[in-house]
Amino acid sequence: MQKKPAGLSIQTIRRMPLYYNHLKELKARGVDSVSAPMVAKRMGLSEVLVRKDFAAVSETGGRPRTGFDTAELLKSVGRFLGYENQNDAIIVGAGNLGRALLSYKGFAEYGLRILAAFDADETKTGDLAFGKTVFPISKLKELCAELHVKIGIICVPTTAAQEVCDLLVESGILAIWNFAPINLDVPEHIIVEQENLAISLSLISSRLSANQQEAQEEAETMCGSQVLEGASLRETPEGEREAGEYGGAHQVERRQL
Numbered sequence: 001m002q003k004k005p006a007g008l009s010i011q012t013i014r015r016m017p018l019y020y021n022h023l024k025e026l027k028a029r030g031v032d033s034v035s036a037p038m039v040a041k042r043m044g045l046s047e048v049l050v051r052k053d054f055a056a057v058s059e060t061g062g063r064p065r066t067g068f069d070t071a072e073l074l075k076s077v078g079r080f081l082g083y084e085n086q087n088d089a090i091i092v093g094a095g096n097l098g099r100a101l102l103s104y105k106g107f108a109e110y111g112l113r114i115l116a117a118f119d120a121d122e123t124k125t126g127d128l129a130f131g132k133t134v135f136p137i138s139k140l141k142e143l144c145a146e147l148h149v150k151i152g153i154i155c156v157p158t159t160a161a162q163e164v165c166d167l168l169v170e171s172g173i174l175a176i177w178n179f180a181p182i183n184l185d186v187p188e189h190i191i192v193e194q195e196n197l198a199i200s201l202s203l204i205s206s207r208l209s210a211n212q213q214e215a216q217e218e219a220e221t222m223c224g225s226q227v228l229e230g231a232s233l234r235e236t237p238e239g240e241r242e243a244g245e246y247g248g249a250h251q252v253e254r255r256q257l
Contacts, residue, residue: 012053016081017110018043019053023074035067083111088147089177092164093155094119094127094134097179101153103130115147120160137167144171153177154184 022042026034036051043050054068055061057080062068078084091098094117101107102117117134119125125136135143143149152168154161154176161180168176175191178184181198 008056012056015045015053016057016077019050020074020077020081020083023070023077027070027074031070033063033066033068034070034073036062038067081110083109085111087112087151088149089114089151089153090140090144090147090149091117091153091155092119092137092140092168093117094121094124094129095155098153098155099129101155102132112151114153115149116143140167141171144168144173150174151177153179155179158182 019039022039023034036054037047039045039054040047040050051062054073057076058068058073059076060069060072089112091101091114094102098117098119102114107114114132116132117129118137118140119134120137122136125134127134144152150173152171152173152175154164154168156164158180161178161182162184165176165178165184165186169186169190174189175193176184176186177193177195179195179197181196183194184192186192
């Protein structure tokens with residue numbers, strides 16, 4: 001029977017899909033067993049943290065020396081994440097981003113099936129986008145009730161996001177995946193996962209800038225050291241360098257005589 005871990009932190013849950021993808025890669029490469037130190041090193045995490053995470057979801061537990069069975073651990077993590085269940089979802093906003101999500105077939109592997117899209121722009125409705133129908137937004141409540149959909153994906157501009165969110169809640173949606181860069185106001189029982197692409201881009205740009213600045217400072221320091229060394233060699237005559245190197249030995253010899 002699958003464990004039902006209680007009280008796992010959001011940080012732990014966010015690590016689980018990363019474990020899942022890594023374990024899937026290892027299984028595809030024919031790696032039969034995996035250890036916490038192996039995964040920790042590959043993912044840049046603490047061994048204690050990885051071992052604790054695996055223990056929280058593993059059905060069989062690890063074995064001494066050999067670690068966890070890769071296939072069994074992959075299955076356990078997948079079950080914990082609900083990948084074996086199928087959750088139906090709808091998208092509101094059939095623009096470029098909405099259509100890109102409609103076209104992505106990989107969601108099925110993670111237990112998500114996008115049934116349709118909705119849009120307020122009548123020129124987009126009635127179309128088939130990658131085999132999925134784009135309905136007018138006026139049909140949202142009716143179809144959500146008919147299809148028993150509980151997940152809504154928001155792909156509209158910021159100015160329309162809260163209004164769309166309210167409509168989704170009224171339509172019986174219990175979980176919202178929000179791609180609009182705005183914090184939504186929802187009732188306590190509604191789950192919201194914010195996907196802010198602008199923040200991710202800012203983090204990448206900031207880290208890239210910091211790395212480039214650090215590399216430049218190291219290059220300048222190295223260049224400065226080389227300049228100082230060259231200047232020192234030019235200012236010291238050859239004879240004086242030899243005297244400095246061997247003068248001490250000559251003085252010792254004179255004292256001994």
